Amino acid sequence: MLQIRDGTLQALLWKRAREPFLGTWSLPGGYLEPGETLEQSIRKHLAAKVDVREVAHLEQLETLSDPDRDPREWQIATAYLGLVPTGVDPELPADTAWHPVSALPELAFDHREITLAGRERLRAKLSYTNIGFALAPAQFTISELRDLYAAALGHDVSATNLQRVLLRRGVIEATGERRAPGRGGGRPAAVFRFHSPRLEVTDEFAVLRPPSNK
């Protein structure tokens, strides 16, 4: 479960209350029950931590089957990537907290690799899908969106370029409204929204590159 908070990409972690790895941070999850879909199971276990309706996007990452991934017994796990839009701040139990992905604590099992794989998946999909809808609030200005992209990608992004690229692809659209400038003034920013609240793949690829050198 990833979200951009305070301008950084953060992951929802849970402090284990059971062996193995008692007391170390880990990804939320649990066992699959017979007759259940993987996604149903994920949502169910997630519901114990956050309000699941806040989860704007959920997608399967990978199924891990290394016999040594659990020190005690042979176990299979399917990892999912979930995204929560910026701005929502769900109630959390005491054993659960957000941690910046760039400075993760020690994690149980292979959860560190899973988290980093999730970040990579997100970064890649920002380039050729509309997945940003799951990171952004319903309404936003280009500057706000630029900050979200920059936080997720890990490098600066040009607002000019971002706007042009996303508009041409029809990923975002202007609402027509403008937002009053904050204190200190400045031209009021146009308000945009994502065209679709579901994952769609753009026909054109096209990476959002980091700014050239210097």
Next chain:
Amino acid sequence: MLQIRDGTLQALLWKRAREPFLGTWSLPGGYLEPGETLEQSIRKHLAAKVDVREVAHLEQLETLSDPDRDPREWQIATAYLGLVPTGVDPELPADTAWHPVSALPELAFDHREITLAGRERLRAKLSYTNIGFALAPAQFTISELRDLYAAALGHDVSATNLQRVLLRRGVIEATGERRAPGRGGGRPAAVFRFHSPRLEVTDEFAVLRPPSNK
């Protein structure tokens, strides 16, 4: 398991000898045993059909968990995509055969969707990885490679452009040899090989597009 044979992308199918779906075509596979890796299991079950050493690339696709995917009982399956280079023609048991992906027979379970998902994964990765190494023989000319790409992508590919793109990215390299022209003549073609026999992601994206109109 996909391979390009006779200029078309084909899938290895197995005629089921057990219920359910007795007698219909399906993807090769089998049950996972305790302590086993998913990939180990796949290779083991595949070995019953083909020589596994022929498989140049194997990657996980997706884990299916829909309770209705097996009409009898709740079952989880993890699908893999395997690639066999053009040219090798492994011995096959009588109940196993290659079928063009563009004209699949009726398939058991959700195997049709899995097969098409595999084709999509292959097509996407041809654009930003060196995955072609798993489709091509060790040595090849640009024209041969163009035909492979065209078969996998489903549209024509320009040999000129393909060569330039793959060379600049360092994905393929000239061996220095040339191949004698076939009957009917023509300039002898330069022989190339893939630089690495392992999957590598190119830093630059960049789609190989179908030729413009006409």
Next chain:
DNA sequence: TAGGTTTTCGCCTCAGAGTTGAAAACCTCG
């Protein structure tokens, strides 16, 4: 009203994909 701030927009540059045509290097047949 002057000066500061943020957003927006037009224009330019640059790189890489796609196109085209001609030269190169072979064959075969009369």
Next chain:
DNA sequence: CGAGGTTTTCAACTCTGAGGCGAAAACCTA
């Protein structure tokens, strides 16, 4: 052995889209 056919290769051009820059727009505060 030369003419004509075939396939490959290469250089030059076009086109599209990403990235960069600076000026104008539209607000604020003092």
